[in-house]
Amino acid sequence: MAEFRLDCLYEACPIPLLKAHKKLQQMKIGDLLILETDHNCSIVNVVDWVKKQGHHVDYIEITEGQWEIFIEKQK
Amino acid sequence: MKIYNKIFKNPWTYRTGAVLLATFNILLFYTTGRMWRVTNGIVSIGAFILEKIGLEPSKWYYFTTYRNIDIKTSESFLANPYILLNLAIILGALISVLLASEFKWKKIKSKKQLGFALLGGVMMGYGTRLSFGCNIGGYFSAIPSFSLHGWVFAFFMLVGAWVGSKILVRYLL
Amino acid sequence: MSKAIEELKLKRQGQFKKRSSQVPCGMICIVLAVAIYALSLQISTNHSTFWIIGILIGVTLQRSKFCFSASFRDPVLVGSTSLLKAIILALIISTIGFVAIEYSNSGGSESLDWIKTMGQVHPVGIHTAIGAILFGAGMVIAGGCASGFLMRMGEGFLLQIVVFFAFMMGAVIGTWHFEFWDKVLISNSPTIFIPDYVALPFATIGQVIILLFLYFLADWYDKKNSIMSM
Numbered sequence: 001m002a003e004f005r006l007d008c009l010y011e012a013c014p015i016p017l018l019k020a021h022k023k024l025q026q027m028k029i030g031d032l033l034i035l036e037t038d039h040n041c042s043i044v045n046v047v048d049w050v051k052k053q054g055h056h057v058d059y060i061e062i063t064e065g066q067w068e069i070f071i072e073k074q075k
Numbered sequence: 076m077k078i079y080n081k082i083f084k085n086p087w088t089y090r091t092g093a094v095l096l097a098t099f100n101i102l103l104f105y106t107t108g109r110m111w112r113v114t115n116g117i118v119s120i121g122a123f124i125l126e127k128i129g130l131e132p133s134k135w136y137y138f139t140t141y142r143n144i145d146i147k148t149s150e151s152f153l154a155n156p157y158i159l160l161n162l163a164i165i166l167g168a169l170i171s172v173l174l175a176s177e178f179k180w181k182k183i184k185s186k187k188q189l190g191f192a193l194l195g196g197v198m199m200g201y202g203t204r205l206s207f208g209c210n211i212g213g214y215f216s217a218i219p220s221f222s223l224h225g226w227v228f229a230f231f232m233l234v235g236a237w238v239g240s241k242i243l244v245r246y247l248l
Numbered sequence: 249m250s251k252a253i254e255e256l257k258l259k260r261q262g263q264f265k266k267r268s269s270q271v272p273c274g275m276i277c278i279v280l281a282v283a284i285y286a287l288s289l290q291i292s293t294n295h296s297t298f299w300i301i302g303i304l305i306g307v308t309l310q311r312s313k314f315c316f317s318a319s320f321r322d323p324v325l326v327g328s329t330s331l332l333k334a335i336i337l338a339l340i341i342s343t344i345g346f347v348a349i350e351y352s353n354s355g356g357s358e359s360l361d362w363i364k365t366m367g368q369v370h371p372v373g374i375h376t377a378i379g380a381i382l383f384g385a386g387m388v389i390a391g392g393c394a395s396g397f398l399m400r401m402g403e404g405f406l407l408q409i410v411v412f413f414a415f416m417m418g419a420v421i422g423t424w425h426f427e428f429w430d431k432v433l434i435s436n437s438p439t440i441f442i443p444d445y446v447a448l449p450f451a452t453i454g455q456v457i458i459l460l461f462l463y464f465l466a467d468w469y470d471k472k473n474s475i476m477s478m
Contacts, residue, residue: 038181060260182406
């Protein structure tokens with residue numbers, strides 16, 4: 001089980017989602033992806049999309065206005 | 076604390092947002108006789124700045140012929156209430172983000188990002204003058220006012236978004 | 249929830265100390281908003297209404313992360329339409345609300361035409377298409393539509409302040425060029441107000457039915473869950 005990290009700080013809206021999508025395709029089932037973002041929309045946008053794809057997902061806020069989204073690839 | 080978190084911390088559903096935005100637009104129309112628009116105010120600020128540096132935008136064809144701006148003939152551009160509305164939206168968002176303790180200055184990442192932001196902004200701004208309104212005045216308020224241009228705008232905005240997505244995936248990712 | 253994520257969450261959560269609260273700053277901003285409201289009340293009630301509704305719109309946009317740009321982009325980019333469906337719902341509500349205002353103001357007779365004179369009714373033609381394509385492409389690459397960049401300026405995005413000034417520049421240049429476009433395209437285009445062709449009650453019902461149809465179409469598209477164009 002590998003762990004990947006994606007730095008999406010200061011990126012505007014669809015970029016975090018697109019980067020996550022690209023990265024997820026390269027990963028194996030069971031791998032973990034940590035996505036760092038400070039875009040307020042991403043925690044809804046990315047989380048909803050990942051859920052819809054059927055992966056496990058959750059997020060925490062690490063400082064004011066900055067989040068880490070955890071994704072576990074399922075399929 | 077639980078209620079506070081529910082209202083001010085956790086994101087609302089899109090559906091809640093939609094119902095509230097529609098309600099506010101109806102309220103605005105009911106109380107002032109005006110619908111929600113964004114670009115109108117921004118053009119007024121721009122025209123005011125041009126006036127300050129010595130140009131005469133009030134003599135432009137757009138202002139003399141169409142008077143699509145919400146001020147009376149003798150008033151200054153700053154009297155446009157839509158300027159106030161735009162400032163209020165910024166302050167409202169700031170209040171909401173501070174109450175959630177999620178405010179953070181987000182700096183510009185790269186020159187490329189800056190360049191695309193400038194290009195995108197100018198394209199949007201120019202587009203609004205051709206099509207009488209942005210995504211609010213030309214779409215969110217235009218379709219409920221039964222104007223055909225709202226529907227045409229919506230369809231071609233989808234085409235535009237498709238073109239934009241292609242550019243985005245190609246150059247920005 | 250998966251075990252791996254739970255472990256990771258606990259591990260990462262422990263590494264950061266308790267966050268400071270920004271609520272006091274928020275309170276100061278609320279006081280500022282109320283103060284400006286009181287001031288504008290003395291100038292005109294019209295302006296103060298604009299102010300207070302603007303604040304409410306700003307809060308709603310930020311809390312629900314409402315993004316028009318995403319509603320058009322996500323169906324194309326990732327095949328998700330949850331935002332588009334929300335906007336269609338808002339359009340249905342506004343349609344009904346505007347018609348209700350029309351009737352309450354004109355007392356049932358259609359002679360006043362409140363919506364037609366005060367609403368967003370403008371010429372439609374090729375210029376609409378050109379403008380909309382420019383706008384649509386622009387909002388996706390700038391990362392925010394007109395309401396979106398206002399909201400994100402409040403959230404502290406320096407990039408969106410750049411977008412704001414670029415937008416203003418573009419809009420002013422467009423205003424300046426307006427004479428050219430008017431002579432070439434706009435003055436030849438008709439202004440089509442749908443209730444001029446079909447009576448208002450039918451136009452209302454028809455529009456709601458079309459919007460409902462689009463809503464279910466969007467719902468079906470979302471379930472198909474396609475990822476195109478990637």
